[in-house]
Amino acid sequence: MKQAIIKYRSNKTLDALKELGKYLGFSISSVSPKGKKSSSTIKGATVIEGDPTVDIAGLHEIFTGKGLDALELRKSGWHRNK
Numbered sequence: 001m002k003q004a005i006i007k008y009r010s011n012k013t014l015d016a017l018k019e020l021g022k023y024l025g026f027s028i029s030s031v032s033p034k035g036k037k038s039s040s041t042i043k044g045a046t047v048i049e050g051d052p053t054v055d056i057a058g059l060h061e062i063f064t065g066k067g068l069d070a071l072e073l074r075k076s077g078w079h080r081n082k
Contacts, residue, residue: 008014014030021028039048 006017008017014028018028039046041047
């Protein structure tokens with residue numbers, strides 16, 4: 001089946017296309033455009049916005065009781081060349 005993408009501004013246009021589709025025998029499926037993910041750069045590193053729908057509750061069991069300290073992780077993980 002062939003497809004065509006039609007961009008429109010008014011909802012009246014969509015209603016007219018649906019009515020025309022009934023008459024001519026084609027179907028209409030509307031998809032909202034996805035928002036563009038924002039990104040920024042901090043000291044040369046690109047920071048991309050995360051997905052808020054991700055469930056991180058399962059990670060709690062993995063990291064609990066491991067003796068991890070955020071300060072120690074930062075010191076060992078990010079070495080800056082001076």
